[in-house]
Amino acid sequence: MKIVVIGNGMVGYKFCEKIVEKTNNEGLELVVFGEEPLPAYDRVHLSEFFSGKSAADLGMAPLEWYASRNIKLHLGDPVQQIDRLHKTVLSYKGITEHYDYLVLATGSAAFVPPIPGIDKKGVFLYRTIEDLELMQAYAPQARKGTVIGGGLLGLEAAKALLDLGVKETHVVEFAPRLMPRQIDEQGSLILQSKLEKLGLKIHTSKNTSDILGEGAVTGLRFSDDTVLETDMLVISAGISPRDELAKLSGLETGHRGGIVVNEQLQTTDPSIYAIGECALYNGMIYGLVAPGYEMSEVAASHILGEQKSFTGFDMSTKLKLIGVDVASFGNPFVSPEQGSSIVLEDTMKGIYKRINISPDGQHLLGGILVGDAEAYNLLLQTCKNKVILPPNPEDILLGARNGNAAPGAGVTGLPDDAVICSCENVSKLAICQAVEAGNETLDAVKKCTKAGTCCGGCAPMVKDLITATMKAQGKYIRNVVCEHFAYSRQELLDLVKVKALRSFDEVLDHYGHGEGCEVCKPVVASILASLWNDMILHKGNDTAQDSNDRYLANIQKGGTYSVVPRVPGGEITPEKLIVIGQVAQKYNLYTKITGGQRIDLFGAHLSDLPLIWEELIAAGFESGHAYGKALRTVKSCVGSTWCRFGLHDSVSFAIQIEERYRGLRAPHKLKSAVSGCIRECAEAQSKDFGIIATEKGWNLYVCGNGGSKPQHAQLLAGDIDSETCIRYIDRFLMFYIKTADPLTRTATWLNKLEGGMDYLRNVVVNDSLGISAELEQEMQLLVDAYKCEWKEVVENPELRKRFSHFVNAPEEKDPTVKFETMRAQKKAAEWK
Amino acid sequence: MSTISTTDVTWFFACKTTDVPTNGGVCVKYKDEQIALFYFTRSDTWYATQNLCPHRRQMALSRGMTGTHAGEPKVACPFHKKTFSLKDGRCLTDEHECALTVYPVRIEDDRVYIGVNAY
Structure with a gap:
């Protein structure tokens, strides 16, 4: 089967992904024509191009993705003609391809209103990366910029101008308010006042009649004869479907544009499909990415003989416009006959919320959120799944009051078939099952289910589901130390460091409550030791130590x-x-x-x-x-001083390392070893950090473990000199000390670390977090502060006094201690 | 060893308050018995129990870490971290474990007295 796809935008790409996945790439010949020179990129996040993202960052998939799946991709080569009789297409560059099925994913273009002067220099569209590059080149000479269009895309374009450093940015809207299609009048007013506070100048009810300027744009004249000066103009007044090729080929199109399709996304020619923003279904163009993806799914399935249909799509949406949350879902504009509305308006904080309730008060019909859209996902699901509302529906806007528990409509209240990720069509059940199968982080669930990989809007909800599912399994969720400290070890370490606290009592006073216990005392004592390396028995910290310490x-x-x-x-x-x-x-x-x-x-x-x-x-x-819980020992083989195979002096290096890190306290004990050659007699790969000599230097392995769950250490860096090796160990140990949970060995810590060894290597070797110098400094502080604690006890009569069994008979030993004899030595009497 | 007798409790002098570490315990010898004495500095309260951990019959409780569980004072045995209430001696981590004997404590000036049954 040979499929030709015309258009390589987000939806065209998604179609390729779906069809390749469904066929396992077998018996399929796929040819794609794209008009733009770049492979498909994420147009939803286009304005991020100006906040530093590159075209490659925005890319949906690199060229290798297409190549490795045998997809023939012709970029910068739009199709000019379709010969429906012979089932062939002819491209601009003269390529002819036969097709069994043809998929039109030609998308849309910016709608350009017929205003005189629109072709002047300094007038731009806001649609493609090329458009953005043109704007970027022109912006430095512009002091004032104007966007025509106060809808979703227009406000995105305004953000782009702000990001480009245009000092004064105006938005001109024909309608009396911003985003007239998504939000109501009060919502618009709140949004407008918020955006004005952020420096945007907004003009509503303005009909542009003329674009002024000799050659280059200098201003706009409106129908009321007022004039707005501007140095550049961006048109973002809506979209118009790219249906010209379809028209040319005799396919039916709507009179206001769009290729007419049926529920299977077939055009009037059953072997030609149209998907995305070029398709007109039931008189409607769907200008969002999620319905486009759904269309790809339906079309790909239908081509392969599955019966699926597209029956319209919920156009609910949530965006961040220039830092202001805006969302609308379900039916945002319910009339009094259809139901009633509850409205929360806070002009001080700039928040507007409206929910529309069915006449019987049972169901949520839709709503609008401006300024704070945190509740969006939950409200959307409540609406879509017809979840029964609590007796006081305002609770879902205001949260629980009077000390009552949160109303019933949390994530757990949703039915299993609730669609959480509408871009990828992933249900609640699928996500919960993924969590139950052990995918307990957002990244893992993303990988496993694809939920949250497109617009990312459902990510908070996916996180909530992960937490709820894990809780239902009885798993430990928030990693707080214990009942006395509502912080994780890492949080507590940061706090103790910032406040420069030096005793358990001070830490308890600042951040805990109660008296502490056998769990938090050693954790705090270890944190204090890891930060300051003070003598551990001073400052009342003796009784905070674990009994052995x-x-x-x-x-x-x-x-x-x-x-x-x-x-x-x-x-x-x-x-x-x-x-x-x-x-x-x-x-x-x-x-x-x-x-x-x-x-x-x-x-x-x-x-x-x-x-x-x-x-x-x-x-x-x-x-x-x-x-x-400190550095124990650095084991070594005899090395090159005696061994006929030894490459370097492993003993000297082991001594150097042991003396550097002696007394270093950590979340758990630390073991190390140095081997003088690849025969690995010191078993360095079973240690928290192990070093093996190579011809050129040392290989440094980290996060190994012996014990009950043996795990080999992994190579962190190869062929490094002694100095570099110590620097990397400094960074590695300090990073571990600062981030690990209590009583977590390095191997377990690495297993739980998101990004694993690659991430750790980036932090330690490539300094991806920019903290290497700090880590080295902190380690040096501990190294310099080292003192033998037993020497201090021996020399300090007050400390020595604590080492007696009876407080009131210090000279007497515990009379209950009993020994037995075995192989000419003593052993402890067996306990009962 | 000085003792003060009341009706059915004999109070014996254990040690000076300054002999006991803040928020910690010591072991007190009384005849052939060993009694663990604990001082909670924050609430300025004193507790005494048998020093023997009933779990493996080890003389160790005075060296255990003290703390609270939901406000109830407790000590954790250094050997296997079983915890016991210092109020009534019951084991908080294992309901089948034997409870500790607890003793009353009295402070007079800087002197600590522990009350034992009068024989």
Whole structure:
């Protein structure tokens, strides 16, 4: 089957997408002719071209999209003739193509009113990217600009002039008010006063009779003989369907333009379809993108033998005009016989809301929102789905009052077949099912269902549905720390930083309530440590620490503690080994080599901890932070100093890194390793950050994890030198510390990070957020503030006092502690 | 060890108020018993319970983190984070867990007294 599509606008493109999807690209030959030199772009967001978006940003799909689907795309080559008898088309450049089915998606052109002088220099249309480029070139010489047309497109064009830096922008409307087709008089007045406050000059009831100027435009004369001076003029007074080719081919057209189609979008020639703004269905042109998409769907289905029909389309719409929300839905202008209206008008804030209610008060018929259209989606759905209104219908405008719960018409109240995304025709059920299948972010739902990918208007509603569905599944939605802090960890960290708070009490005073608990105390304590790196037992923060941090040791069965001195990179001298052995003997401790190349000493009584550390510190040891959500160890292989395969000195680099980040507290523990060659003896790819030597430098891997859910670390950057490697680690760790949820390891954090590894790489390596310098600075602050906390305890009698079992008998040890013997060492007595 | 007896409660001197960390606990030895004593600085209130966590029979509650749940004061055992009400000793996280014995606390000047049953 061979299909030729004439027109490569949004609707023509959507037709290609639908037909390719429906046929799996099999048995289909698709040829597209487009008049413009660019492939289809998003005309809805055209004014964003002036706020910095490029033509490519606005593009619906790149040229490769067409190529990879074997779509023959002729751009800048409009079709001139249709030979219906032989089923061929002839293009401007002389290409002849045969067709089985022909689809006209020729769209519309700007309607140009027949005003004398319309061909003067400085007069523009507002329709295509080319038009915008012409305006852009002319605007710098214009001080005053004027738009003819106070409808939707006219106001868009006015915004374009403002964005182009035209100082004084006027809008001229023939009707007595702005947007006469969408909103009522009061709504127009509110909109007008809001726009005037933003600097637009608006002239209504003005009929332009003449365009003044010698060669270039200098002003407009109106039928009342008044004159408006202007340096450039943009015509945006409506659209006129591009039906000239259809007329030429003998297809029926409407007397005011438009190609006549039936419910299947067939023209009077059954093998020729017309879709989008060129099609005239039931006497109506549909000048919005959503009905155009629906037409593509119906036409594509019908060509493939499916029975679908187009029976008109709801023209409800919501826009942001120059920063002002405007929406109208259903029937915005209900007459007194059809129903009654509830109106809310706030001239102070510039808000106008009107809802139209059926005579029996049961249903919403339509309405208008100006200045605040947040309720649009819900109202639209309430209207479309004939949801029964609450007994006081004004509640849906004003929200719940008198402490009552929100009225019943929330997202959950909508029926399953409610269409949430009307552009892509996605139902509530489809979205909820996608969420249930694990797509729990807006991006994931977009990918899975296409909802929200076109105009984006339904995005807030999709978000609400995601939240509601997850809640219904009993999932945790807002990530607040606990009942005492209504903030996520990230929010709390930012607040604590801004206010420079340094103790749990201060944080609780400022941002919490109650006394705190075992959940929020360690979170806040960790945030404070990650921001300032103060000694964690000062300022009353000792009792906010998790129990292990509070005693700077790991509690073990029976209530004794284990002690882990830092052994950077796993390198240790015989002298230090001997000291560890002597200390273990003296305090009767069980010794074991850990997985992180250190030695753990178990079975220490609380009151012995300061004594043990006094001896260890005297021998040159320092805390290993085995008790903290902090950097644990940087494991290393022996590297190039001994190993015949080693490329670099992995031990020296591991020591350098361990000493840089020692004591660094984070949302969870951090492990690292350095391998001297690709044999990876240090198992760096199972660490939060792991480094492997290459011929040219180091490969840096991040977000690996051992434990119960092993996950390989992923390459962040390859072949980098030591300095760059440390810079990237600084940024990576700080970014993790600042954004992760409590007790989230780097691997889980990455899995939840929107955009995943590519996003992380962009932030860390390409500095996409522009925060790299800040992250490095913050890390340097922590590195510079490092002190061995055990050294501080040993030297501080007040802190030492806390390390006793009985407050009223500090010299006595806990008499209930019992040990047993196994393989010539002690072990904790088994608990019950 | 100084004690003050009233009708059925014996008050014994535990420690000075300054011996107890703000918003934290200490373990007090009374004869052969261990009692956990907690001080809530914000509300200036004192609580005492047995030091033994009934879950794994560990002498650890005095080292636990204190806090509130819906306004009720509680302590979390350092071993497995079971939490217990400091008002009546019941376990807040596991209804099948045994409750703690709680003791009254009295402050006189800067001296802390804990009340135990008179034998």
